[in-house]
Amino acid sequence: MAAAEFDVPELKDDIEVPKIREGSMAHAKSFLAPKPVQDFMGYPHELSEDWKERAIDKMGDLLGKYRSLKVFLDACVHCGACTDKCHYYLGTSDPKNMPVARQDLMRQVYRRYFTTPGKLFPKLVGAKDLTKETLDDWYSYYHQCSECRRCSVFCPYGIDTAEITMAGREILNHVGMGQKYSNEILGKVQKIGNNLGLPGPALEDTLEGLEEDIEADTGVPVKLPIDVQGAEVLLVTPSADFFSEPHVESLIGYAKVFHAAGISWTLSSHASEAGNFGLFNGNYETMRKVAMRIRDAALELGVKRIVVGECGHAWRVAYSFWNTLTGIGYGGNDPFSIELQKQLDPNYPQPQHICELTNDLIKQGKIAVDPSANDDLVVTYHDSCNVARASRMGDEPGGQFAIPRELIQSVANNFHNMAEETIYESTFCCGGGGGLLTDDLMEVRVKGAMPRMTALNNVVKEHQVNFMATICAICKAQFTKVLPKYGFDMSMVGGVHQLVSKAIKLD
Amino acid sequence: MTIIYAGMFYIATLLLVAGLVYKIFDYSRTPAPLKIPTTPAPTTQKGVIYRMAKEVVLFESLFKSNKWIWVFGWLFHFGLLLVLLRHLRYFTQPVWFWVDILQPFGKYASIMMVIGLGGLLARRFLVDRVRYISTPSDYLMLVLLLAIGLSGMMMTFVTHTDIIALKGFFLGLMYLDIQPLPQDPALLVHLALVALLMVIFPISKLLHAPGLFFSPTRNQADNPRERRHVAAWAARLDQGN
Ligand code: SF4
Ligand code: SF4
Numbered sequence: 001m002a003a004a005e006f007d008v009p010e011l012k013d014d015i016e017v018p019k020i021r022e023g024s025m026a027h028a029k030s031f032l033a034p035k036p037v038q039d040f041m042g043y044p045h046e047l048s049e050d051w052k053e054r055a056i057d058k059m060g061d062l063l064g065k066y067r068s069l070k071v072f073l074d075a076c077v078h079c080g081a082c083t084d085k086c087h088y089y090l091g092t093s094d095p096k097n098m099p100v101a102r103q104d105l106m107r108q109v110y111r112r113y114f115t116t117p118g119k120l121f122p123k124l125v126g127a128k129d130l131t132k133e134t135l136d137d138w139y140s141y142y143h144q145c146s147e148c149r150r151c152s153v154f155c156p157y158g159i160d161t162a163e164i165t166m167a168g169r170e171i172l173n174h175v176g177m178g179q180k181y182s183n184e185i186l187g188k189v190q191k192i193g194n195n196l197g198l199p200g201p202a203l204e205d206t207l208e209g210l211e212e213d214i215e216a217d218t219g220v221p222v223k224l225p226i227d228v229q230g231a232e233v234l235l236v237t238p239s240a241d242f243f244s245e246p247h248v249e250s251l252i253g254y255a256k257v258f259h260a261a262g263i264s265w266t267l268s269s270h271a272s273e274a275g276n277f278g279l280f281n282g283n284y285e286t287m288r289k290v291a292m293r294i295r296d297a298a299l300e301l302g303v304k305r306i307v308v309g310e311c312g313h314a315w316r317v318a319y320s321f322w323n324t325l326t327g328i329g330y331g332g333n334d335p336f337s338i339e340l341q342k343q344l345d346p347n348y349p350q351p352q353h354i355c356e357l358t359n360d361l362i363k364q365g366k367i368a369v370d371p372s373a374n375d376d377l378v379v380t381y382h383d384s385c386n387v388a389r390a391s392r393m394g395d396e397p398g399g400q401f402a403i404p405r406e407l408i409q410s411v412a413n414n415f416h417n418m419a420e421e422t423i424y425e426s427t428f429c430c431g432g433g434g435g436l437l438t439d440d441l442m443e444v445r446v447k448g449a450m451p452r453m454t455a456l457n458n459v460v461k462e463h464q465v466n467f468m469a470t471i472c473a474i475c476k477a478q479f480t481k482v483l484p485k486y487g488f489d490m491s492m493v494g495g496v497h498q499l500v501s502k503a504i505k506l507d
Numbered sequence: 508m509t510i511i512y513a514g515m516f517y518i519a520t521l522l523l524v525a526g527l528v529y530k531i532f533d534y535s536r537t538p539a540p541l542k543i544p545t546t547p548a549p550t551t552q553k554g555v556i557y558r559m560a561k562e563v564v565l566f567e568s569l570f571k572s573n574k575w576i577w578v579f580g581w582l583f584h585f586g587l588l589l590v591l592l593r594h595l596r597y598f599t600q601p602v603w604f605w606v607d608i609l610q611p612f613g614k615y616a617s618i619m620m621v622i623g624l625g626g627l628l629a630r631r632f633l634v635d636r637v638r639y640i641s642t643p644s645d646y647l648m649l650v651l652l653l654a655i656g657l658s659g660m661m662m663t664f665v666t667h668t669d670i671i672a673l674k675g676f677f678l679g680l681m682y683l684d685i686q687p688l689p690q691d692p693a694l695l696v697h698l699a700l701v702a703l704l705m706v707i708f709p710i711s712k713l714l715h716a717p718g719l720f721f722s723p724t725r726n727q728a729d730n731p732r733e734r735r736h737v738a739a740w741a742a743r744l745d746q747g748n
Contacts, residue, residue, distance in 0.1 A: 020635050065740060067537040068723050074530075075718030078645050079580065080630065080637035081572040095639045104640065116710050117644075125711075126642030152545045154572035156562070156580075157715055158724035160545065284540060288744060320542045320731045324741070332735040336745040349732055389546055392729055397547040397554075425547060 006443045008485045009091055009450040011457045015422075017084040018093040025094035025447075030143050030440045033178035040187045041286070044176035051175040052130055056113050058174045059106075059167070063114065065284075068163040073110045075157045076100060082151040082159075087428050088144050091447035096141045099151035099161040105137050106164055139177050142168035144444050146433035147280065148385035153425050165434070166282020173281060181438035182277045189290055194239035194273035203272060206242050214252055220506040222259045224251075224267070230302050231266035233258070235354075236274040236294055236318075237309025238473035246494040247476055250310050253497030256504050257358050260367040265307075271297035274314035275473065279321075280435035288325045291317065295326035295340060304345040307352050310495050312384035312472030313433065318351045319391040355471060356393045358500055359407045368505040374412035377467040379499065380459050381405055381417065382452065382479075383427035384472035398424075404496055408469055411503035416463040422455040430470075432478030445478060446485050453486045460488075469496045509676070509688045512698060516680055519702040526709025527717065534721040538738035548729035555728050562725060575630065583623025583652075589616030590659070597670075597677045614663055621656045624649055644711070651700060658697035668694045 038045035048054070063070050082099040084090065089097040096102060104126070111118030111127035118127030128134065147162035172178065188197035198206075207224040214222045225231065235258075241251040258265045271293040278287030298306055306328055308318045323329025327337030329350055344350045361367045381404060393399040401424050409415050422428050431448030459465040470476060470493065479493040549555050561567040566584075569577045593613025596602045628649045631641045662668045669689040679686035688694075707713070720726065737745070 017636075020639055022639075064537060065540065065738075067534060067539040067721060068543060070537050071534055071718045071721045071723075075712070075715040075722070077712045077715050078637075078640050078642070079569070079576050079627075080634065080640060081569055081576050083636040083640065085572065095636065098636060098640065100640050117707075123643065124647070125644045149545060152724050154568055156566055156569040156572075157719050158545055158562075158568065158722040160543065160724050163543070284741060285744070288741075323731050323735050324541060324737055327735065329732045329735060331733055334735075334737075334742070334745065337735055351732070390543070392546055392548075392550075395550075397549060397729065400546065425545075 006446070008446055011450070011454050011486060013458070015090060015451045015454050017090065020095040021093040022095055025088075025092045025097060025144060025444065026137070026140055028144060028441060028444050029140050030436075030438055031180040033180045033183040037180065037183045037187055038173075038176065038178050040191075041173070041178065041183055043173045043178055045178070046176045048176065051135075055130060055135070055171050055175050056109075058171045059110065060114070062167050062170065063110075066163070066167070068160065069167050072103070072157075072159045072163060073107050076103060076107065076159055079156065082155050082161075085151050085154045086145075086161075087148070087150070087431060087451045088146075088444065088448045091431070091450040092144075092444070096137065097144055099155075099159075102141050102145055102161055103159070103164045105134065105141060106168055109134060135172070135175070135177065138168050139172055142172065143179055143436065143441065144448075146385070146429045146431065146436055146448070148429035148433055149389040150385065150426070150429065153389060162434070163282075166280070169280070169435075170282045173283070179435060181440070182280050182435040185275075185277050186281070186286060186290070189273050189275070189277070189293075193270050193293070195275050195277070196239040196243065198239060198242065198272070200269040203242060203267075203269060207267070210248070210252065210255075214255070218506055220259070222252075222255050222506070224255050225265065226267045227269050228264070228266035228301070231264045232303065233263055233265035233305045233307050234271075234294075234298050234301060234303040235265055235267055235307050235309060236271060236314075237267075238275045238311040238314060239273045240473040240477060241309055242272070244473075244477060246480070246491070246498055247310075247473055249501060250495030250497035253495065253499075253501030253504070254309060254354055256501055256506060257354075257361065257367060257497070260504055260506055261361050266301060266303070268297035268301060270300075274308050274311050274318065276314060276317040277435060279313055279317050287317065287321065291322055291325040294322070295328060298328065299340060299343070302343065304343070305348050305352065306344070306350055307354055307357055309354050310471040310473065310497060312386035312474060314473075315353055315471075316386040316390040319353070322351055353393050353403075355404050355407050355496060358497070359403050359410075362407070362410050369411050369500070369503040370505060371411050371413045371503055373503045374499055375414070377412060377499070378414040378416065378463060378465045379408055379412050379467045379469055380415070380456065380465045381408055381423070381496075382430070382468050382470040382475060383423050384470055384475050385427060385429050385433060387471060388427045389425055404469075404471055408496055408499060411499045416459050416465055418455040418459050422451065428452040428455065430472070430475040430478040431482060433472075433474050437474050437477055442481075446482055449478070449482045449486070453482070453488075456488070457486070466492060468493050469499060470494075471496050508690060508695070509685060512688050512695075513676075513680060513685050515699070515702045519705040523705040523708055530709055530714060531717050534717065538740060539723045539727070540738035540741045542727055542729075542731040542736050543723050544727040544729050545724040546729055548727070550729050552728055555726060559720065559725060562719065575626070579623045579626030579630070581623070582619045583627065586616040586618070586620030586623060589613045590620060590656075597674045598681065600674075600678060617656055617660050617663065621653065621660065624653045624656065628653070648711070648713075651704060655697060655700045655704065658693050658700065661693040662691075662697065666691070666693060
């Protein structure tokens with residue numbers, strides 16, 4: 001589809017807070033999921049007669065299951081502290097992209113049907129009936145939120161708009177307004193095993209091809225094993241790593257690290273995918289089903305460790321939720337979790353991030369690197385939201401910021417951070433996370449990338465930065481599309497293990 | 508009049524306490540099925556208490572996000588706290604010594620409180636983003652608090668009311684022995700507005716006060732790899748496997 005024309009924001013020296021322009025992004029809507037896609041997920045594909053009751057019922061159900069939703073809908077004081085914190089607002093000027101206004105789309109309805117003042121004096125407290133227009137607004141604006149949680153850092157009560165967005169999408173699914181992109185992917189991962197829908201044999205071919213390439217390149221027979229019973233490590237990585245550029249460069253990097261360290265490892269054809277779009281829809285059961293494939297593969301292959309590749313939301317789900325959903329972790333005292341936990345090696349964090357693993361190996365001198373191999377590059381690092389604001393690495397709070405930087409600086413000599421207020425927990429989203437990485441939302445993606453591009457532009461001007469490393473498959477895919485719109489070369493973005501791959505010494 | 512006000516305060520207190528107890532019970536009963544602290548987050552329970560304390564006392568996150576809202580918000584809340592503590596002298600006999608020490612500060616704290624509220628109200632009008640998200644109740648709430656503050660200041664700085672009789676009235680309320688209330692307009696307005704505030708507290712955005720303590724992004728420790736965290740409704744799903 002030829003995307004509609006739109007203006008690419010101009011980069012200024014600073015990120016300016018725009019004046020509001022009402023309705024400026026109301027037209028941006030991603031494609032609705034068609035019947036077969038919704039059928040597979042167990043949702044209707046169109047609005048039924050009773051859609052309104054269904055929506056309110058579902059909201060009630062979620063309010064009873066999620067304390068976050070209940071507290072967040074009550075606690076907001078409309079202080080406005082979050083209004084200038086969302087990259088989509090900064091890039092589009094649409095006031096409904098201000099986190100509090102995005103929440104209010106649901107809060108208005110919540111107040112009307114679930115609170116006393118909203119029932120008695122709706123006008124006074126801004127309560128509104130649920131109408132088709134509201135529902136359409138939900139569909140537009142809950143798909144203009146990348147669930148990046150930047151707003152939650154700055155809210156005095158920690159109100160996390162991502163939780164509201166997830167609930168909104170869940171309700172939309174229940175009344176028959178699913179999003180094509182995310183739900184199609186959820187179908188593929190459950191039917192075929194990964195988000196790209198690559199069948200096992202295609203995957204094996206690809207891995208063989210990569211092995212030949214690496215050997216031709218380095219003269220070393222580095223292997224990319226799949227379905228190896230009894231391997232020490234199960235590696236789970238986003239399926240983009242198998243096929244897309246620059247993602248595959250990082251996959252090659254992981255393989256070289258395992259080879260150099262002499263750790264036996266394997267991929268799994270049934271669980272070749274780390275990504276879990278169940279997170280984006282906020283459906284616990286879906287997220288659990290997708291995560292269970294990894295537990296099953298781990299049990300089946302008898303591995304001792306589970307390592308996750310470069311993917312932001314996958315790492316969030318792995319780090320924060322796998323223990324809850326599947327028992328991958330520690331501290332379980334129920335038969336379900338004990339079964340797996342007694343198989344896993346207690347000397348390592350479970351799951352472990354590939355950056356934790358590589359960084360430890362370098363620090364312990366188990367693998368050798370030559371940072372001058374990356375001397376052609378001046379590197380900066382983009383903290384991906386789900387890693388930065390929703391997960392951790394290592395033992396200390398903030399390890400998710402320190403470890404990737406430490407790793408980059410041990411494999412590359414030239415490194416500069418972007419402006420302080422745009423990295424770490426204040427990092428700006430790439431603009432394509434949370435189920436927005438689809439061509440039908442290109443305008444939202446390009447405009448939402450403006451704050452990140454501004455910060456990048458500044459280090460390019462000041463420090464001649466020519467490479468932005470990141471550890472998220474979605475960030476990589478989004479940036480390769482969006483960088484050219486802002487006049488940058490798409491090869492400026494790549495993975496941290498792409499740098500490792502160049503610097504690592506093999507024998 | 509005395510009887511009306513006495514009845515009003517009994518009802519307002521009942522609604523405030525019952526409403527808050529119900530809400531707190533409701534929040535604590537609702538499961539938090541997933542670990543969702545906003546990171547970097549403390550990894551221990553002690554760390555969580557320290558994080559929450561900084562939020563409650565210093566408004567740490569708000570400080571990071573917007574200095575104007577922080578200044579006005581903090582002036583208002585801290586002023587209100589001092590003023591409330593000062594008011595303890597109407598409910599205690601003998602008055603606790605530290606309440607006595609606070610008296611002079613409490614008097615001027617009302618000015619802080621009013622300045623803070625004025626600033627917050629001005630932002631609602633002046634900043635287009637904040638104007639966009641404001642509902643009538645947001646303005647009314649600020650106006651209500653301002654009116655309470657100003658009518659209180661009237662009595663402190665302009666026309667003093669009969670404090671002894673007022674104290675008699677409140678002590679009487681507490682011991683179910685109704686005493687006459689001074690018939691002073693500023694006082695009557697002040698008390699009526701306070702009763703109104705007490706009534707709307709548990710059904711309004713003033714729930715941010717208890718809400719803060721139940722916010723999972725702030726009150727959870729970041730230890731999901733070390734501890735399995737399963738809600739009751741979610742644990743049932745494990746049985747099928
Ligand atoms: S979660 Fe991110 S994208 Fe969504 S409203 Fe908050 S800042 Fe914006
Ligand atoms: S910062 Fe929090 S309380 Fe303030 S408007 Fe935003 S969501 Fe509401």
